Amino acid sequence: MFLPLILKAQNSVDLNSGWRCIKAEDVALTGNQISVSTYNTNTWMPAIVPGTVLTTLLNNHLVPDPFYGMNNKQIPDIYDKGNAFYTYWFVKDFKFTKPAAGKSVFLNLRGVNYSNDIYINGKKLNVNASQGMFLRQSYNITAFLTNNSNNRLAILVHPAPVAGKPNGGQGGDGTIARNVAMQYTAGWDWIQPVHDRNTGIWDKVTLQETGAVRVINPHVVTLVPGTRKPEGIQAPAILKASAELQNTLGKSVEGVLNWVINGQVVTQRVKLTANTTTEITLPPITIANPKLWWPNGYGAQHLYGSEFKFTVGKDVSDKDSVQVGIRQIDTKWNEHTHSRQIFVNGQKIFIKGGNWIISDAMLRFSDARYDAEVRYHRDMNINLIRVWGGAIVERPEFYASCDKYGMLVFQDFWMSGDCNGRWTDPAKKDDQWVRRQYPDDHSLYLLSAADQIKMVRNHPSLAIWCGGNEIPPPDDILIALRDSLMPKLDGTRWFIDYSNSSDMSYNTEGGNGDGPYGIQNINSFWQHKTYPFNSEVGSVGVGDYASLVRFLPVVNRTMPKLKSGKEEADSVWDYHKYIGYQDFLMPYGEPKDLRDFAMKAQLVNYDQYRALMEGFSAHMWEWYTGSIIWKTQNPWTALRGQMYDYYLDPNACLYGLRVGSEPLHVMYNPVDGTITGVNNGFTNANNLILVIKTYDMTGRDSLISQAFISIGASSYQKIQSIKRVIEGLRKQEGIFLSLQLLDQGKHVKSSNVYWLPNEEGNYSGLQKIERASLNVSARYSGIRKVEVVLSNPSKSPVAFFNRLALVSADTHERILPAFATDNYLSVMPGETRKVVMDYQKNISGRPQIQIYGWNVPERFINIE
Structure with a gap:
């Protein structure tokens, strides 16, 4: 049975x-x-x-x-x-x-x-x-x-x-x-x-051993009325719970269902008929002054342990535990942007998301890998992961990591516009009308959907259900999902019929959709409006040299080259789906070899994803309610769209996105020269000191401005234009632009360094900048945790774009995964920066810190 x-x-x-x-x-x-x-x-x-x-x-x-x-x-x-x-x-x-x-x-x-x-x-x-x-x-x-x-x-x-x-x-x-x-x-x-x-x-x-009655598919719903803030005394929250009880005996059984959470006990006496499964709804309870669950960047991710237990007399027949995050997710249509807007605990959340395929293309899953991948997404300062519809409903272990790190989840079901007939396609065997009725067994599809909903519905991170990628399911499946299964099994989340539906986002100038996907001039992220809640927008993502050599045979370690305006790559690069940088590397000087190519690619990676999120954030609530990057990870050794590679080694995409997605952030609009501040928090950011400096290629600095500013809650603020000053300073060789937000204690709340080309668009100054005399030391600051201190002497050039890695002292191979509070960072003359790196696994041998930069030679630092 x-x-x-x-x-x-x-x-x-x-x-x-x-x-x-x-x-x-x-x-x-x-x-x-x-x-x-x-x-x-x-x-x-x-x-x-x-x-x-x-x-x-x-x-x-x-x-x-x-x-x-x-x-x-x-x-x-x-x-x-x-x-x-x-x-x-x-x-x-x-x-x-x-x-x-x-x-x-x-x-x-x-x-x-x-x-x-x-x-x-x-x-x-x-x-x-x-x-x-x-x-x-x-x-x-x-x-x-x-x-x-x-x-x-x-x-x-x-x-x-x-x-x-x-x-x-x-x-x-x-x-x-x-x-x-x-x-x-x-x-x-x-x-x-x-x-x-x-x-x-x-x-x-x-294998599971139980008594006569089994507790299956428990369900907890949390209601958080009103508009809340992460701090302070909270008004009560309401919790509703239910569970299915399966009587395995050929006779009726009488017993008690208990649910325990936060020291409160809910009890229901029930009588179960022979060989039946019955859903029991428990009386709702109120949690006074609850600790709430918030998305990343907005508050803590509090989780409550709870237990369902069925007893017959004094004997426990079965029990099941569920972790509960108390939060409420709502949506409403934003008439100004023409897109859906997400609210958590009554507060509007600007969605900064990433698209996820699957952890491993060959389904080699592990709790540790899930934790590392979701942690990287947390470190990107984003707040949502969309699970794409051509893969799976993700495993409970993935959702547990999202609960832990505050990632909202947008979960697709198993449809795609490519396979399921959204458009005609000569590569497809069947015509569009036949493909629109895939899969062959609709009943099996719905049975599977119901089962997977029950599997993950208790996770606070789950925010959105989606019928499919770029296409809704066939009508009978869609109606059953939307009108029957969702209200019955999980009635508290937004269900959207497909990922770029007009119910999610509608551009009055061009309908609904997603993209673009390729490399762009960074100005385009600021001045060209795309879909107001874009489910897929992305760019390049080649890893650094250490990443490339892990899966490229020696004979194929040749860099792509521009020929007649077209980029040509080695056959292995093509096989691994390389997406080109076109001529975006050339302003840094034509790459000399693969190592040089990879280094210059990281400069472009960083700039691309910083600009992408800055451009969206600079138009929050005006043009956009959110965007989701295509894509933030690869489940195999691909050469496109990734913040870290298959081996869990991050590239500069991750750190450019990390900076561009800061909850409190200051940024430079390359189109009109405007300095803009962004505050994603729920309270005003008052009495901040904005410091604007430039540095030339010798390290000489110029203070452009220093002033107190304030940025309103959940908004952006245009502060001042420095276009005329910047154009004059960058004219010959380009410059470095340093933006910092400090609190009144002079603590850095946001730091952002741009490298700007000369008036012809070339980085002529970078190509001849002198070496920086960067001082680096490292010490253990905890278990598997290392603090790295980088100091640049006051009369040195900018120590530009430094890559830190934790490596084995014996082999110099990277220890992965390893997490850093910052990377690909630049250190200004007279400045000291601290980076904390930590790693998950116990390792044999002695680790070291590897560092190299644009004008900082590679070396290996012993850890004190």
Whole structure:
């Protein structure tokens, strides 16, 4: 019998190691025979579970690393080989004692791609093969367990019925969308095909022991009326809770459902009829002076532990824990911008977001990787992550990291305009009308959607549900999602029919949409209005030299070159979806080699993403209510659109965006020379000192202005134009422009350094600037935490654009992930800057700090 899955078991055992597997064609036995423990599977290869067939083959050295060079082309594709090539048996032996009477044991699978037949101890568990990548499964296996506690589980995993042809189109020929599965695996403009289409037991497997009644799918709704602020005494909040109770016995059971949170206990006595699942709604409670959950940059992310428990007499039958963030999310239409506006706890939030595909293209997920990736997004000073519709509803572990770091989540369902027929496309097999009805099984789609909603709906970070990427689902799916499932299962969040819907954003000059995606003149971010809540806008994102050499073979470490106005790149660069810099590097001088190319690319990266977010912020509530960058991460070794690479190594995009997205920020408009301050906070920023200085290439400074200013709450303020002064100073060689906001204690609240070209648009001064005599020291300031101090002598040139990295003293390879409070930073003459770096993992050997800059030679600093 198929049953819905709980979030976390009372008595749970992981079955996520010790598996073996074999290609189904290579064994001539039935599942009944294979699942008997006397059958010898020692010759089968070790399997990765959770994982895919391809991750298992890679782990057993049977295929090369598909993320390196052109290796992916050596791996057979399922479209050419047929589904049988990637159909595998997975077997797990486990010990579990058969429970006493009145107790039950459940096998829980959180994700199998695509269909599966399950056998245990010689018997078939599921009468019909389970279908769909996104549907959790749970089975009562009590009667199947052996008396001697030695058990064997055998699962035959079949790929999705339609593999799709990877013909170079977005989602290949589009037919991958006939399945209820991810679409990117047939290839996209940022990834090559995943050749097994991620077939496998891709998510966690657990055993759970309960009493007669199981607590499943608990649900907590938090209501925070009024307009709140992060600090001070809070008015009460209202919490509503419910849970499903599953009676596993053939007779009625009477007991008590308890919910405990913040020391308060809610109790409901219930009587459950035999073999039923009943949803129980508990009386609402009030939390006095609650600690609220806020998005990143606006306040703290307070989380409350809570527990649901069902007892029969004095015995606990089952319990489940849920972390609760008390917050309320609302939206309303902004008539001035013609776009949707987001409110949290009654306060309007200017959305600064990033698009997310998936943590790893081959589904190699981990709590640590999720934490690192979401932390990088927190460090970018953004407040929202959109999970793109060609992938998955993200895992609870991802959402837990977003809860922790204050990332609102915009979650798409599994649709895309490319595959699902928004436009005609010669790369697609079926015409537009046929594709508009994908997937083949609408009932399975809706069943999967309902299940995934229940899986993640308790997370405070979840803010928006979206029907699909750039297209709504077919009408019957859309109506069911919007009008039935959402009101019933999760009625507190905004549901939008598709990602660039006119319900989200409408440009009166050109309808709704998204983009642009390529490199732009930074002036365009300031002077050209785009969609008022842009779900996808982005630019370039090549990593630095250390990043490139990790996946480029030596022979392919050649930089792209401009020929006849067109950029030409090596074949491996093209295979990894390189998006060009055109002639944007040339003002710095034609790159000499790959290392020089990568360094100059970082200058452009930093400028691009700083300008992007500054341009949007400078028009907040006037032109825009938000923007979401396409994209902030890559799940493989791509050469476009990323703030950090697949190996979790950040590039200058991250730090340019970090500066441009500061909650309190001062910036320079390159078009009209205006200095503008931005305050994203809920209170006025008063009595700030604005200091405007320039530095020439020798390091000589000029004070342009120093004055007290104030910036209103949640607004921008144009302060003054310095265009005439700047044009005069930059004329010959260009200059550095330093903007700082200080409080009355002279503490720096915002620091922003621009390097401006000469009147011809070239950085002639940078090309001949003298070396800076930068002094650098490093000391431990905590566990896995290093403080780096950078001091530039007063008569030195600007120490420009310095990259810090934590490296092994033995190999000089970077320790990843590593987080820095600033990077790619410039140090003015007479200035001292401090950067704190920390890392997650214990490492063997001695770490050092690597530093190099535009006019600072590379060196390695011992840590005191």
